[in-house]
Amino acid sequence: MSSTDPKIEAIGKFFAAYATYDLDGMRAVLTDDIEWTIPGHHPLSGTKRGVEEVVAFFTELGKSGFQADPLFLEANDEYVVDIHRGWSTEGVGKVDTMWALVWHFNADGKVDRVHNLSGDQHQMDNYVWSNYTLAPIPQRLG
Secondary structure, three states: OOOOOHHHHHHHHHHHHHHOOOHHHHHOOEEEEEEEEEOOOOOOOEEEEOHHHHHHHHHHHHHOOOEEEEEEEEEOOOEEEEEEEEEOOOOOOOOEEEEEEEEEEOOOOOEEEEEEEEOOHHHHHHHHHHHOOOOOHHHHHO
């Protein structure tokens, strides 16, 4: 696919916004009811439902200085697959691994589903547990 594919351009805009933690720029690419699935067994994993949950997730990643360097983007009619290096710059330990994301686009050209796949899930799980805590039980159950 050509790099001028509008879906690839949208992912490029998302990564540019991500690089500067421009949350409104990230929101512009996503549907209001997006579902974004983060793998793992840690406090930040699971499916984020709705753009505000996704933005809250990226706000937490921002506290650890997470960076992404896209290496490969390919599109078909509905999907973009991206491969990127993702790493942390702050916190205890580190994350520096490859990630594959599967982005689904709706008929309006916005991202409505994303599935993350980690090149080293154990590394990410250990990093998150070392740097993030769960909310107290009453808040988790409320």
